[in-house]
Structures are given as C-alpha cells and as structure tokens.
Amino acid sequence: MSDAVTLTVSSDKPQTVLSVSPDRWLTPGESVTLMCEVTNSSTGWTFSWFTVHESTEEVELVPDSIRGSKGIYTVRSVTVKHTGVYVCRAERGDPAYHTEYSNTKPLFVTSVSPSVSLIIRPNRSQHFSSESLSLSCEDHSNSTGWTVRRYTDKLKLCSSSDTRSTGATSTCTIRSLNTSDTGVYWCQSKSIGTLHHVNISVHNGNVILDSPVHPVTEGDSLTLRCLYRDKKPSNLRAEFYKDGSVVQNQTTDMMTIPTVSKSHEGFYYCKHPERGESPKSWISVRSERSQVKTSSFTTITFPLAVCPYLLATVVLVFKCCRSKVSHSSVEDQLQYAVREDEASN
CATH class of the missing domain: 2.60.40.10 (Immunoglobulins)
Incomplete structure (x- = not known):
C-alpha cells in the first residue's frame, strides 16, 4: 500500500493573469511580449490570446498568436493595428478545460x-x-x-x-x-x-496638484500649484514633494523650477497643513538633444557644403584674371612689334 494522498477538487476555475512588457506606449517597429500565467496551478496548460471589441465587449482570437505551454506571445515589430485591449485564457485536458478570461491589458502603438x-x-x-x-x-x-x-x-x-x-x-x-x-x-x-x-x-479629495499634462521640455520653466476644492485657505503655506522627499517649503501654494532638466523628472505632490495632501503626478521631461545635434550638424555641414562652391568660384575668378592678364600681355607685345616695324621703315 502506498502513502495516502489528499485530492481536493475546487468548483472555482483557476485564474489567469496577463502582463505586458514593456508596459508603456510603443512606437511602430518596437517589440512587445504578452505573458499569461495561471495562478496557484500546476503545469500542462496551453494559452490563447484575444482582443476585446470596443462596442460589443466580445473577444476575438488573435490570428497570429502562437498557442503553447510557455504562456508567451511576442510581437517583434508592432504597428498601429496592434493597438487594442487584450485578454488571455488557458486550457488543458481532453475534452479541453478552460480557465476564466484574464484581466484586460491595453496595448498602445502611437x-x-x-x-x-x-x-x-x-x-x-x-x-x-x-x-x-x-x-x-x-x-x-x-x-x-x-x-x-x-x-x-x-x-x-x-x-x-x-x-x-x-x-x-x-x-x-x-x-x-x-x-x-x-x-x-x-x-x-x-x-x-x-x-x-x-x-x-x-x-x-480636497487637494489636487496643478501639473502639466504633456511632457516638459528641457530648459523650460515649470510651475506647480496646490488647488483646493473649496475656496483657498487663509494659510497658503504648502510643501512640495518629489519622489517622497521635500523639495520646497513655500510661504505660498506655488513652486517654480526656472530651468527644467532631466533630473527633475519624477512623482510630485503637494501638502497643505490643514487641507491635506494631493495625489501624486508623474512629470515627464522631454530631451532636446536630438534637435541640438541636428542644429550643430547643420552648422558644421553648411560651411563644408558651401566651401567647394566658394573654392570653385575663387579658382574661376583667378583663371579669368590670368586669362585677362595674358591676353593683355599678348596685345601689348603685338602693338610694340608694330611700332618697332613702323619706326624701322
């Protein structure tokens, strides 16, 4: 006789969890991986990926997804047509036993x-x-x-x-x-x-942070404000935090960064002693290095492109001048020879 084994049968279907890497907005040509996992369950599952229809909320099997036991679906070069909301599902056995659909995950290609x-x-x-x-x-x-x-x-x-x-x-x-x-x-x-x-x-809540929606460009100024649901409090003194640390303790409810750099990127919030604190907002800083490089390249290459034309012009002028000088010299010699001949006669 073997040792006894306890077998537990649950009426609840196993849950699948969908994750996306990288979990951010993508540009055409980038690679993205969708990973599907079955929680608290053994191996032996095969996976399928689906897109959710916007209007009907029905799911449709992704035609180019590869069913397999690893739970990984990779698109090596995304296009705008891959934008959508995805779910996954696992199955095993014969006849097939399906899990519930996973959580939804958006995929944006901009x-x-x-x-x-x-x-x-x-x-x-x-x-x-x-x-x-x-x-x-x-x-x-x-x-x-x-x-x-x-x-x-x-x-x-x-x-x-x-x-x-x-x-x-x-x-x-x-x-x-x-x-x-x-x-x-x-x-x-x-x-x-x-x-x-x-x-x-x-x-x-009673307090929010007035922060820009779009990324801030390096070199520009940035102003953050505490806003209140009701009228402004009599005491406007507010603290401003970046990534959990105080960056400025003001006598007003406003903070200004005169010149923004990449180091200013992070999570910001403000805190008022009476009204409370605002939620956090991520402030993104956009680099202008590519434009600077383009400008520098243009500054360097423009003279280099013009130099051959300037050199050619100088050479042509020089040749023209020499031609004129040579032509004048020949005429002078002919006139001198004529005068000598007339004198001898």
Whole structure:
C-alpha cells in the first residue's frame, strides 16, 4: 500500500493573469511580449490570446498568436493595428478545460503627426470629481476622422452623447467627472493611428496638484500649484514633494523650477497643513538633444557644403584674371612689334 494522498477538487476555475512588457506606449517597429500565467496551478496548460471589441465587449482570437505551454506571445515589430485591449485564457485536458478570461491589458502603438494637437481644458492632469473636462483633437491640416478615445478598464470612445465634431476638430466633454473617468486619453484616426496620449486622474479629495499634462521640455520653466476644492485657505503655506522627499517649503501654494532638466523628472505632490495632501503626478521631461545635434550638424555641414562652391568660384575668378592678364600681355607685345616695324621703315 502506498502513502495516502489528499485530492481536493475546487468548483472555482483557476485564474489567469496577463502582463505586458514593456508596459508603456510603443512606437511602430518596437517589440512587445504578452505573458499569461495561471495562478496557484500546476503545469500542462496551453494559452490563447484575444482582443476585446470596443462596442460589443466580445473577444476575438488573435490570428497570429502562437498557442503553447510557455504562456508567451511576442510581437517583434508592432504597428498601429496592434493597438487594442487584450485578454488571455488557458486550457488543458481532453475534452479541453478552460480557465476564466484574464484581466484586460491595453496595448498602445502611437505614431507621430505634428499637425494634430490634443487640447485639455482645464489643462492639468489631476481634476476634482464633479468638475467638467473637455478634450479636443485638433488637426491643423484640416483632415477629418479624428476621435477622442480613452482607456479606464476597457478600450472605448469618449461617451458618444458628449462628443461633438466640427470640421477637423473632435471634442469630448465630460460634464461631471467621476473617479471612474480616471484613465488614459488620446486622439485616434483610422488612417494614422493613435497620437498624443495623456493621463487624467479624478479625485474625491480636497487637494489636487496643478501639473502639466504633456511632457516638459528641457530648459523650460515649470510651475506647480496646490488647488483646493473649496475656496483657498487663509494659510497658503504648502510643501512640495518629489519622489517622497521635500523639495520646497513655500510661504505660498506655488513652486517654480526656472530651468527644467532631466533630473527633475519624477512623482510630485503637494501638502497643505490643514487641507491635506494631493495625489501624486508623474512629470515627464522631454530631451532636446536630438534637435541640438541636428542644429550643430547643420552648422558644421553648411560651411563644408558651401566651401567647394566658394573654392570653385575663387579658382574661376583667378583663371579669368590670368586669362585677362595674358591676353593683355599678348596685345601689348603685338602693338610694340608694330611700332618697332613702323619706326624701322
């Protein structure tokens, strides 16, 4: 007789967890990996990946995903068509036993179009609940087809009843914000893809941080403010924190960094002694090194490109002058010979 083994049968299906690496916005051509795991379960599973339809919320099997036991699906060169919300599921046995669908994970692939702008009013990343918010996709090239989209727990349009399109501008207005409106917002076009994503957070508290929605450019100034749900307190003294450490203790509710550098990137929040502290906001700093390099390269290469033309011009002028001198010398000699001949005669 062998040792006894306890067999436990659970009516609950095993849970699958989906993760994405890198978990950030991607640009076309980058590689991304989706990893699916079954929690608290043994091996022997095979995996499938699905996209979630925006309108019906039904799932569709990703046609180029590879089913296997490792739970890894890699796209080596993403395009804008890979933008979407993904889930995974595992199965094993014959007949197949399926787990529940995993948590949803968004995958964003963004392209670049300098003619398109995402305008936020009021222009900040944190907002109080019950306030209104307006987001507009403006195309300065006067093309159409842009829409404002967002991702909270699913991929969807901004509420159709709140969306209005006028020519090359599509505007989404949320008249009374709720904490469930916290998420990522962006402009999207069928022909171009996704552009200009921003993080918007909505809070029920009494204090928020007025911080920029878009990345700050190196060398620019940055101003942060404490904003209050009700009227301003009589004592405006506030502390400002970066990555958990006090960076400035002001007699006012405002802090200014005159010249921003890459070292200023991080999580910021403010704290008022009476009203409390704001949520944290990530402030991103955009480098201008590439533009500087381009400018320096242009400064160097322009004279180098012009020099051959200047040199050729100098050579031509020099040859022309020599030709004139030689021609004048021949004429003088001929005239001298004529005069000598006339004198001898």
